Amino acid sequence: MTIGHELERTRERLDDREARLNAILDTAVDGIITIDDRGIIESVNPATERIFGFAAEELVGRNVRVLMPPPFHDEHDGYLARYLDTGEARIIGIGREVEAQRKDGSRFPVELAVSEINIAGRRLFTGVLRDISDRRMAEEDARKRREELSHSARLSTIGELTSGIAHEINQPLTAIVNFAEACLRMVRAGTADTEKLENALEQITAQGQRAGHITRQLRRLARRGERGHVDIDINRLVNDMLGLVNSELKTNEIRLNLMLDESLPPVECNRIQVEQVVLNLVRNAMDVLEEGDRDMRDLIIRTRRDDSSGIVLEVEDSGGGFGEAGAERIFETFFTTKLEGVGMGLSISRTIIEDHGGRLWASEGPAGAVFHVTLPTRGGTEP
Amino acid sequence: MSTVWVVDDDEAVRESLGLLVQSVGLEVETFASAGEFLDTFEPDRRGCLVTDIRMPGMSGLELQEKLSEDGALVPVIVLTGHGDVPAAVRALKGGAVDFVEKPFNPQALLDLIQQAIARDAELREQAALEAELAERMALLTPREQEILGLVVAGKANKVIAIELDISERTVELHRGRIMKKMQVRSLADLMRLVLPQGQGAV
Numbered sequence: 001m002t003i004g005h006e007l008e009r010t011r012e013r014l015d016d017r018e019a020r021l022n023a024i025l026d027t028a029v030d031g032i033i034t035i036d037d038r039g040i041i042e043s044v045n046p047a048t049e050r051i052f053g054f055a056a057e058e059l060v061g062r063n064v065r066v067l068m069p070p071p072f073h074d075e076h077d078g079y080l081a082r083y084l085d086t087g088e089a090r091i092i093g094i095g096r097e098v099e100a101q102r103k104d105g106s107r108f109p110v111e112l113a114v115s116e117i118n119i120a121g122r123r124l125f126t127g128v129l130r131d132i133s134d135r136r137m138a139e140e141d142a143r144k145r146r147e148e149l150s151h152s153a154r155l156s157t158i159g160e161l162t163s164g165i166a167h168e169i170n171q172p173l174t175a176i177v178n179f180a181e182a183c184l185r186m187v188r189a190g191t192a193d194t195e196k197l198e199n200a201l202e203q204i205t206a207q208g209q210r211a212g213h214i215t216r217q218l219r220r221l222a223r224r225g226e227r228g229h230v231d232i233d234i235n236r237l238v239n240d241m242l243g244l245v246n247s248e249l250k251t252n253e254i255r256l257n258l259m260l261d262e263s264l265p266p267v268e269c270n271r272i273q274v275e276q277v278v279l280n281l282v283r284n285a286m287d288v289l290e291e292g293d294r295d296m297r298d299l300i301i302r303t304r305r306d307d308s309s310g311i312v313l314e315v316e317d318s319g320g321g322f323g324e325a326g327a328e329r330i331f332e333t334f335f336t337t338k339l340e341g342v343g344m345g346l347s348i349s350r351t352i353i354e355d356h357g358g359r360l361w362a363s364e365g366p367a368g369a370v371f372h373v374t375l376p377t378r379g380g381t382e383p
Numbered sequence: 384m385s386t387v388w389v390v391d392d393d394e395a396v397r398e399s400l401g402l403l404v405q406s407v408g409l410e411v412e413t414f415a416s417a418g419e420f421l422d423t424f425e426p427d428r429r430g431c432l433v434t435d436i437r438m439p440g441m442s443g444l445e446l447q448e449k450l451s452e453d454g455a456l457v458p459v460i461v462l463t464g465h466g467d468v469p470a471a472v473r474a475l476k477g478g479a480v481d482f483v484e485k486p487f488n489p490q491a492l493l494d495l496i497q498q499a500i501a502r503d504a505e506l507r508e509q510a511a512l513e514a515e516l517a518e519r520m521a522l523l524t525p526r527e528q529e530i531l532g533l534v535v536a537g538k539a540n541k542v543i544a545i546e547l548d549i550s551e552r553t554v555e556l557h558r559g560r561i562m563k564k565m566q567v568r569s570l571a572d573l574m575r576l577v578l579p580q581g582q583g584a585v
Contacts, residue, residue: 182403
């Protein structure tokens with residue numbers, strides 16, 4: 001074997017390897033871009049051309065920020081400089097979802113992984129990116145469908161509550177009208193004394209607020225849904241929902257036992273959705289209790305902190321439990337034991353709670369069913 | 384003096400009804416439950432009951448039924464809410480009750496209360512008269528009762544004497560005792576006392 005022959009073999013091997021690598025780069029579905037330490041593009045693969053609508057010649061030699069929308073467009077140079085300076089990585093070796101921008105200016109989500117390579121003393125960075133528009137769209141569709149579903153479930157709950165809610169609003173209205181009429185008569189008859197008038201007017205204000213509180217709750221529940229998560233006091237949320245069913249609780253002689261932990265931290269959640277879950281659990285308990293003995297109707301609502309899961313909300317009834325249905329089947333969509341039920345409430349509730357990073361499950365309590373909801377609190381759920 | 388009894392478990396509604404009734408110069412007593420009301424209720428007192436239909440414990444309808452079973456005369460006005468109509472219809476068959484749906488026109492409620500109080504007073508007056516009449520009638524001997532019937536039927540002493548085969552003088556003596564026992568001075572007074580109550584055909 002001669003040295004020339006050896007070199008020939010080596011070149012052939014290298015050629016072969018380069019051809020393979022090129023083939024891989026050329027046929028890869030993901031865009032692959034290499035930049036230098038100033039952010040200047042050294043090479044792009046065909047997928048990059050396809051994804052961004054640029055030809056390779058238009059990209060090579062230009063700053064990679066041409067592929068980024070603001071604010072990254074202007075900040076990328078800074079990121080790069082800081083990394084070279086401090087070694088503090090924002091994206092290198094981590095991989096994340098970011099926004100990219102096509103040649104025509106349109107934006108789209110990509111999943112981007114960046115790795116650093118050293119070739120002949122030069123620091124280069126290779127980015128592998130995948131267009132995840134389709135996945136995002138599918139996620140968005142699923143989210144919309146879920147929202148649609150929970151909205152119609154809410155509307156049907158409101159439908160079931162109509163008579164009770166009308167009562168809750170008519171009570172304060174009745175009081176207001178009576179107080180006002182009484183004041184008018186006293187004033188006209190000259191029998192009004194300041195103290196009586198003051199008391200009546202205070203009552204009118206308070207009752208107006210009472211009615212307003214109910215209609216606000218109702219309007220929120222009937223809404224199509226808010227996207228954002230806000231800090232919520234779960235105890236207050238529970239009380240708000242109980243306001244909608246108060247008269248039904250009373251009429252049906254359900255004894256309500258509230259055991260709310262006053263030291264609960266706020267929970268970051270979608271208020272309307274969590275309200276829906278609470279209302280659903282309470283309504284279920286009421287339905288079960290109304291079928292049972294009048295003197296055995298107990299509803300317990302408990303909240304407490306839990307070191308491992310954030311906060312816990314429990315709705316316990318004395319309605320005898322699940323019987324043959326079993327504590328898990330009740331969460332299946334379209335499973336119902338009610339004559340007029342559609343079997344959506346619990347499965348939607350579970351989806352909502354799981355979307356919040358919590359859990360919803362049922363167990364047998366001392367006299368009936370217990371539904372447990374956990375919701376994570378911010379700032380970690382570690383002990 | 385008539386009293387308006389208000390039974391409602393909702394404090395604001397109860398107090399507002401109390402003030403409303405007071406504002407037209409009527410006596411009012413308020414109760415948070417049917418049980419509380421029944422504890423202090425004296426059937427002989429004049430007045431009218433205004434009760435909510437939905438209450439924990441005994442409902443407004445159950446209260447009305449109980450009063451009706453006990454033979455209490457008190458007129459009842461039931462305050463109903465949305466969707467309470469079927470229950471209300473059921474109660475309508477049970478006795479003399481008025482229904483008002485919340486929220487109501489206060490004037491309409493006050494009118495109903497005044498009517499109920501007037502009706503109550505009238506019924507009690509009539510009942511008192513009837514009791515009085517029955518008391519006086521009980522003093523009459525069977526013969527006197529028989530003759531009273533014939534007198535009220537418009538028959539002359541002579542005719543009565545012939546029908547009963549007694550002397551006209553005896554009829555006159557009976558009539559005198561009847562007038563005395565019935566505490567009337569004239570035939571016209573006697574007729575007025577006896578006839579409106581449908582006793583004319585005794």
